[in-house]
Amino acid sequence: MMNRNIQPTIVPVEELSILKPLIFDVTKDVRLLWMKAVPNDTVRLDLYFHAGITSGTESIPAIVHSLLLSGTATKTSLEINEEIDRLGGYIDTDISFETSVISIYALKEFILPIAHIVANAINGLNFEASELADTVRSLKQSFQENQQKVRYLAQQQFRKGLFASNEMYAQLANMSHFDNVNERVLKHYFQQNYLNGLTRMTLVGDLEQDQVDELIDLFGKWAVDVIPTPGSNFIPLAENVHVPFEGAVQSAIRLGKFLVPKNHPDYFDLQLLNTILGDYFGSRLMSNIREDKGYTYGIGSAIMDIRSTSYFVIMTEVGVEVRDAALAEIKLEIERLQTELVEEQELTLVKNYVSGQLLKSADGPYALLDLYNSVDLYGVSISYYEEALARIQKITPQRLKDLAVQYLKWEDFFIVTAG
Amino acid sequence: MIEFNRFKLPNGLTVIHHQDLTTPMAVINVLYDVGARDESEDKTGFAHLFEHLMFGGSVNIPDFDAPLQNAGGESNAFTSNDITNYYDIVPVANIETALWLESDRMLSLAFTEKSLETQRSVVIEEFKQRYLNQPYGDVWLELRPLAYTEHPYKWATIGKNIEQIEQAEMKDVKAFFKKHYHPGNAILCIASKLTLEEVNQLATKWFGDIPAQEKAIRKLPAEPKQIAFKEKTIERQVPSNAVYYAFKMVDRKHADYYTTDLISDALGREKSSRLYQQLRKELKLVTRISAYITGSNDEGLFVIEAKLADGISFETVDEAIWKVLEQFSATHLDSVETDKLKNKIRTAKAFQEQGLLNRAMNLSLFELLGDANGINLEQAAYQAITADHIQAVSQVLFKKENCSLLRVKAIPA
Numbered sequence: 001m002m003n004r005n006i007q008p009t010i011v012p013v014e015e016l017s018i019l020k021p022l023i024f025d026v027t028k029d030v031r032l033l034w035m036k037a038v039p040n041d042t043v044r045l046d047l048y049f050h051a052g053i054t055s056g057t058e059s060i061p062a063i064v065h066s067l068l069l070s071g072t073a074t075k076t077s078l079e080i081n082e083e084i085d086r087l088g089g090y091i092d093t094d095i096s097f098e099t100s101v102i103s104i105y106a107l108k109e110f111i112l113p114i115a116h117i118v119a120n121a122i123n124g125l126n127f128e129a130s131e132l133a134d135t136v137r138s139l140k141q142s143f144q145e146n147q148q149k150v151r152y153l154a155q156q157q158f159r160k161g162l163f164a165s166n167e168m169y170a171q172l173a174n175m176s177h178f179d180n181v182n183e184r185v186l187k188h189y190f191q192q193n194y195l196n197g198l199t200r201m202t203l204v205g206d207l208e209q210d211q212v213d214e215l216i217d218l219f220g221k222w223a224v225d226v227i228p229t230p231g232s233n234f235i236p237l238a239e240n241v242h243v244p245f246e247g248a249v250q251s252a253i254r255l256g257k258f259l260v261p262k263n264h265p266d267y268f269d270l271q272l273l274n275t276i277l278g279d280y281f282g283s284r285l286m287s288n289i290r291e292d293k294g295y296t297y298g299i300g301s302a303i304m305d306i307r308s309t310s311y312f313v314i315m316t317e318v319g320v321e322v323r324d325a326a327l328a329e330i331k332l333e334i335e336r337l338q339t340e341l342v343e344e345q346e347l348t349l350v351k352n353y354v355s356g357q358l359l360k361s362a363d364g365p366y367a368l369l370d371l372y373n374s375v376d377l378y379g380v381s382i383s384y385y386e387e388a389l390a391r392i393q394k395i396t397p398q399r400l401k402d403l404a405v406q407y408l409k410w411e412d413f414f415i416v417t418a419g
Numbered sequence: 420m421i422e423f424n425r426f427k428l429p430n431g432l433t434v435i436h437h438q439d440l441t442t443p444m445a446v447i448n449v450l451y452d453v454g455a456r457d458e459s460e461d462k463t464g465f466a467h468l469f470e471h472l473m474f475g476g477s478v479n480i481p482d483f484d485a486p487l488q489n490a491g492g493e494s495n496a497f498t499s500n501d502i503t504n505y506y507d508i509v510p511v512a513n514i515e516t517a518l519w520l521e522s523d524r525m526l527s528l529a530f531t532e533k534s535l536e537t538q539r540s541v542v543i544e545e546f547k548q549r550y551l552n553q554p555y556g557d558v559w560l561e562l563r564p565l566a567y568t569e570h571p572y573k574w575a576t577i578g579k580n581i582e583q584i585e586q587a588e589m590k591d592v593k594a595f596f597k598k599h600y601h602p603g604n605a606i607l608c609i610a611s612k613l614t615l616e617e618v619n620q621l622a623t624k625w626f627g628d629i630p631a632q633e634k635a636i637r638k639l640p641a642e643p644k645q646i647a648f649k650e651k652t653i654e655r656q657v658p659s660n661a662v663y664y665a666f667k668m669v670d671r672k673h674a675d676y677y678t679t680d681l682i683s684d685a686l687g688r689e690k691s692s693r694l695y696q697q698l699r700k701e702l703k704l705v706t707r708i709s710a711y712i713t714g715s716n717d718e719g720l721f722v723i724e725a726k727l728a729d730g731i732s733f734e735t736v737d738e739a740i741w742k743v744l745e746q747f748s749a750t751h752l753d754s755v756e757t758d759k760l761k762n763k764i765r766t767a768k769a770f771q772e773q774g775l776l777n778r779a780m781n782l783s784l785f786e787l788l789g790d791a792n793g794i795n796l797e798q799a800a801y802q803a804i805t806a807d808h809i810q811a812v813s814q815v816l817f818k819k820e821n822c823s824l825l826r827v828k829a830i831p832a
Contacts, residue, residue: 294540356491
């Protein structure tokens, strides 16, 4: 009979095998990253544009982003979508803070014809009036729906407050943005940020070199002349904001502050500190606020990268009656990091956990490309991951305590509650 | 083609071995043949609450998560109306930690009052977050009891209401475990670079000594055939009116299942689908519209949902939806349209099969349906669908008396 009280011996992760993508210069600033070793027929092509929500005013980035496949002088949106669907393609478009991405998912045999359809649709985009009206109706509906979600309200006010010193980064969507949309302004933005706004291409798929060259020819002409400078030097603001919401049964909480850019010497170790506090199921925030108190379904923290820096954020939704109690526990957990050394047992666990997750993040061509992008997008070399296992092992309890004291001062936090 | 091997331990546990030589990870997927449909009507939400308790420590191990994290792994689970599925992803060198944990919680739980009390609160917060505290969040709490009168699909996995979760007691928890959590009621899939022999040895070592138990025979109340159209209107503080048309459809093993799925794609999956094209693009009656199936093991639902554009009446949208459905059922799809739908499925399947976890989960799901190899037959089943069959299935599906309609009427805050 085996002894079930003892855990089987743990073997540490000793090596990450990080396969790098092939890199081609599209222009001086714009590159294509290609992960070729794919053991099946799937292909993913991502086109990155300088067209995030901070790249324009009055929700114009969001409106244009939604219109990308809405028709040309010779084809309606329906015809474009129909053609892509017939080839079994999936198009996914995403707009984030500083970037917008168009992704094509397809089988190898169809990737080029689909890429041509997408390229023609975007080259010829003609902002047809009824398509514009349809898009605006739909965005307005989503906007109104979001206004009834405490999570969304908290997230918006958090952004507004955190980035208060930069008008473009702090602006929020507003109902009036969907009323008098100026077509000329849309066209101008589109011309600047898409037809002249491509910042990166990434490709996963077992294609031939001439097919890749064709993709570069097809989309390379949209490359930006120079990658625009992102917002930077944000002035921190530490305030408490409450957004009331009648009838809410849960309050959303968001709090955070700026940290350092990804290439800063403290960044790597701050990630481990973040994991301990709130970035895995056994984290201190989860253990205390969910697993001990039962205040929430979930709580987490994250370090969010933006081009010039990063910020730290804690996010949760808790019962309205325990909102203040939850905030007090969050504060307590941060203070514990500043006053007590993390015990060896917990630190070893987190180091092992993070090492195992790194192994997973490097498993297969899709994961590897995402891993590579996650540093390369911020100007950091892949050695960040190649050296990660060794760097993790060097982090000491004292180092974590020092980082918590330096970077997680409670009085520096911008705190939003909604509901 | 997804290769696998399958064997049964003497205690009744089904084990599926799937080998992938390229991955440094291992997935351990444990599917229990129990879901919200196995609950009694006065104790709903129990299967899901129980899933939470499975992380609260087992008979020999006080904490589930910490040892797994220590081994570089992570874990999660989900409950549906049909099943409860647990999985662990761990570096393959540490696979034994995951097997140790999974086998110990199959053997027996710790059953602490503290764990029950906390997870009751956590699940109540989950209920609020997902179903109460956002616009349209409670639609499925209303739609299920409208569509089903007898079958336990009439309640949602989260439970009918918060009160029933609050009332869950330790004796219910123990009885639930005893009845549903044993080797004969589970399917274990191990996906990694390990060989069949290695997996056989490991499964026997960790799960072999768990006592066998008779599998309970499921006797669910059958849903009577729906013979009349049902409708209900609820008023909510939401930004716009919405409609949900739910048609009764066949069960998961029925020959018409894949055809029904393809019909939902044709009508409302993509931007070139019929409902999207006609109601949103041409007639401008809706800001959002889609069609999908619930994919349940027993008779499921085919759902069309839409958000109405400002100033458009329920009647106008109703008329337009029925017109599209009538046209669809009355005419043959041409080969261009059927080929399009099939090509989309080819791509979707190829991407699904990329992930190790997906493969392990789907092998387990198909094994529950009778044969893990079903995963390899699915594509051919879709590709073999004919326009004749699509039409025949549509004509049965889209009868008015087969439909339950829920309207959400927007009222000012």
